[in-house]
Amino acid sequence: MPDSVVNDLLSHTRLLDVSPLPGGGELALISDTGDGARLWRRRLDGSAATVLPTGHGSPGRCVWRPDGRAILLSVDPVGAENYRLTEVDADTGETNWSLAADGVRFEFGTPYGSGTRPYSPDSGYLAYSGNARDPEVFDVLVRDLSTGRSRTVLTGDDRYYPMHWSPDGGRLLIMRLHQNTDHALYVHDVESGRNRRITPPGRAKWLPGGWSADGTAVFVSTDHGRDLLGLARLDVTSGDVTWLHRPEHEVVAVAVSPSGGRLAWGVTVAGRTEIYTATADGRDVRRLDHAPSGMACEELGLGGGALAFVDEDRVSARISDPTRPPEAYLLGTLDDTVERLTDCARNPSAPNLVEPEVVEYPGHEGLPVEAFVYRPHGAHAGRPAPVAVLIHGGPEHRHAAEFDPLVQALLHAGIGVLAPNVRGSTGYGSAFQRLVYRDWAGGDVEDVERGVAYLGTRDWVDTDRLGVCGGSYGGLSTLACLVRSPETWRCAVDLFGPSDLVVDATLVPPYWRARVKDWIGDVDDPADRERLRLASPLTHADRIAAPLLVVQGARDARVARRHSDVLVDRLRERGHEVEYMLLLDEGHGFQSRENEREVITAWVDWMVRHLKPDTVEAT
Incomplete structure (x- = not known):
């Protein structure tokens, strides 16, 4: 990029x-x-x-x-x-x-x-x-x-x-x-x-x-x-x-x-x-x-x-x-x-910014899932494009029709984007939002997999070149996708994502502890602890097949650095292709514009390297 x-x-x-x-x-x-x-x-x-x-x-x-x-x-x-x-x-x-x-x-x-x-x-x-x-x-x-x-x-x-x-x-x-x-x-x-x-x-x-x-x-x-x-x-x-x-x-x-x-x-x-x-x-x-x-x-x-x-x-x-x-x-x-009242855009010269198409597809158990589909310029049936599935954080948040430099950078590199609002997202009623409670990395990941099936109906999408990525809870979902359907993904990026739900429920910020049992699970209950262990991507890390870029803030108060350290060590032990960016001066997000620039550049380059290798070789 x-x-x-x-x-x-x-x-x-x-x-x-x-x-x-x-x-x-x-x-x-x-x-x-x-x-x-x-x-x-x-x-x-x-x-x-x-x-x-x-x-x-x-x-x-x-x-x-x-x-x-x-x-x-x-x-x-x-x-x-x-x-x-x-x-x-x-x-x-x-x-x-x-x-x-x-x-x-x-x-x-x-x-x-x-x-x-x-x-x-x-x-x-x-x-x-x-x-x-x-x-x-x-x-x-x-x-x-x-x-x-x-x-x-x-x-x-x-x-x-x-x-x-x-x-x-x-x-x-x-x-x-x-x-x-x-x-x-x-x-x-x-x-x-x-x-x-x-x-x-x-x-x-x-x-x-x-x-x-x-x-x-x-x-x-x-x-x-x-x-x-x-x-x-x-x-x-x-x-x-x-x-x-x-x-x-x-x-x-x-x-x-x-x-x-x-x-x-x-x-x-x-x-x-x-x-x-x-x-x-x-x-x-x-x-x-x-x-x-x-x-x-x-x-x-x-x-x-x-x-x-x-x-x-x-x-x-x-x-x-x-x-x-x-x-x-x-x-x-x-x-x-x-x-x-403001001129925040300052006339950016990045050309050909893309508006999304808002679609709806049947998710897990037939539940409708709204998603934003970004089609890169020049993609068509005769020249299909790779796609990155971008999973939002929260989990109680949502994608919207708003400016995202990462999305536009991927599009500029010729990579389409599917941004689904899976169960747990806000904006679709409280019943839909609560479906993620005590089901982290469960039905929502099924919704992502149904999104992959939907991409197969679009003639401009090359479903043999798919990547998955996300930040925070979206990082957890990314890792869960890698272990649930390793054959689907060519590459992945995990930004600040928890890899171990037992650790996550234990090391959450202290002011979240009152809600953890009903939100994630009860680590003091042996059966629930085992449920969380089995749902954790770290438990099944040996199933990860796609090359993985991991980004972590050393000062992160919401997702402890331990999640990324242990996962990366586990993957490196078996010789898996993984890169690790540890941001020593960041928490759960970006305070430094230079750090954000470095991460977005590495993110897009990682996707291009693995989804468009011919482009990299030609360059």
Whole structure:
């Protein structure tokens, strides 16, 4: 792969988070131009953005203090995900105060999410979570910004996170996040100090967007009593649910205007977000067809995928499509105005970027699986192309119609891509999502194998030249594919993937331990431990036939380095073709653009070497 192609595909500015100052005509942005993530202020009057220094570490999320005088950051100092919270002066970037402790993680909303309001409306208090008392749970605390003192308002027995203050500042909405499909909401009363659950009993998702203007309800995306997420109003006194929008697809994000008078929400359809708006009582529903096509919303605002009102009439959105990286937009909710606020693409010169075809094929047990098929230019029945099956991580995540430099680099090298949303993926209902629970590397791998069968129906695909690859859980699935059907694959790439489910269930981060038994399995139960051992790719590593590239971050807090070390040693002992890239300064992802460039280049070169050997020999 020519360095110039990867350089072009990674030349964009990476937009990580966007936070509007409500009613203030300004945005705070976190973006990475290639030399590390930085905090920017962007006024909406057309003036140039300004960068604010934020000290050591990589900021990932930001939120304005309501008075506009400060910005709160979530910062990962060394890539180990022990986040610190730092409030910086909005004019100078100088630190006002910071919360940090060795081995402790602090959050001002749900992990990796955006769209919460952790500051009280009068800017006097900040709500946050931390696991300093017990590394396995998160307590909720409130910091008095005038004194710098914090008090615990909810002592956790699970993971609890502050979400939104009520309009009068007298109550705080708190979320318990047990599993990704098992939430509960609580209200903390500031005057009495009491915490009260407001959601009905039972397992359901409750994704809050904010309070009603009168403080009697919160607006949520929920699957309460149904399978798909819909938009609803939840009465905080009675717990009654009033449905406002129940489309045939999932409502994955909700935002409330500063006055509480308007709503905006996103619905995922074929990997793209349809954005809607309405009055707070659910009337005058309007789809914003003028919004750019692409992915804008994620559950809980993961990765910056949240909507946010700038004022009563405009909403900000971070939107990406397969041929353009995420950009920040302002969308009119009462008219058709669209304003792009960033230029993250910076006019990349990589040619012929490819849009996917969205398809559906029958998966394991006939369950429909949606997938994104990327066909390289020039591939046809007379000149079939190799294909890489790319498996997403999570496992409760998904592929979408969004920009991915790796996918486009593979396509530029003449390799097609199949990106399936196998069971366990989000966006297709909670029943589909829960199918992966206690079945890791099981039915989802069967879904991948059915995807291979589907590729056999496409005349432009050379099914004798298939590779499989993925990161995190996708790395586990990649390894499982290699041992389940070794004859299918010519090569594979495993990025940060667990190889041993017993080790994975044992060495997960401490704050995941409460969910592990129902999510992965119970290592203390002999029968369950044996089930996990038999499902682990490492147990059957001698079956791996395809050449394998393994990439691992030495600081990875989610998937221990041991998974990759042991697997690589096992393969090398029997003389198997394996390459190992150990990134000493990375965790579970890429903080360094240079590391990302090196990995994508090696990934594509590995696929080209084994799927297109004639090309390599000719070169």
